[in-house]
Amino acid sequence: MRLPTLENLKGRLPAKGFRPRFALPLLRGPLRTLGPGSVASLLKIALDVAYVLLMLLTAGLLIAFVAAIFIPISNYNVTVTAHDGGLQQPLTQPLLLFGLGALTAWVGGFLLILRNLRLIFRTLTAGDPFRPENVRRLRAIGLTLATVTAGVWVAQGMVAAGLVPGQMDPQGFGELLTPIFSVLVVFVLAEVFREGARLRRESELTI
Incomplete structure (x- = not known):
């Protein structure tokens, strides 16, 4: 049995620039930051998911706030802890409404921020920022x-x-x-x- 020589193998070797068929399409070019299929489009999807979740959370907080107006609260206490102990605070209806209202406003603010970010990333995905x-x-x-x-x-x-004097420090x-x-x-x-x-x-x- 004769071994193949170098001259016989030249015709069987792939041409210069040959690209295997199993090459991944994502590796054909550099990773883009703008336009369809870019990093901006992936971040746009993540923002869409976060926006929907935050919208559901905001709706749940609004429902809880409205329910707290009509549902009486009694015989409940909350404990505010600090480094030197804790303070038992009765959970009154005004206190509950204040907490739910503040939390709803905080989450709603970030909902507005996400809404504008989604619209900005939509233009980034279109390649027109x-x-x-x-x-x-x-x-x-x-x-x-x-x-x-x-x-x-x-x-x-x-x-x-x-509400809880001596148990919580104001923001510096x-x-x-x-x-x-x-x-x-x-x-x-x-x-x-x-x-x-x-x-x-x-x-x-x-x-």
Whole structure:
């Protein structure tokens, strides 16, 4: 039996640039960040799922808030714990309504933020991010985040001062640094998108 020589094998070797049939389609090109099938489209799906879940949670909290108005509350206590012990606080109807209302407003604020984020990522998935409406959406996100931050600060201060004095500390300025920084970043991004939309409009008029 004769072994095949190198000259005989040359005709059987695949040509240069041969790509096997089992190559994955996702590996044919670099991973895109914008457009259909990109990272933005995957994040858009995640935002859609989170938006639906948060909408269901908001609806459940609203139902609980309305039910707490008509259902009498009695003989219930809540325990507020601290480093040096705890405090037994009777669960009255005004206290329950305050807690449910504050929680509903907090979740509803993030629902509005997710709604605007979904619309922004819809334009990213379409490959057209610099639209004037995205500037308004980013500003709405910044205002909502600022309102939620201020509401949490006021609500925690009211609880610490009036409802459970000595058991809860109000928010300090250091705890507000991260939310304030986030609000400023969102407003800066809104200005970046506004400038991008202006440059795009000027280029279209030039063409």
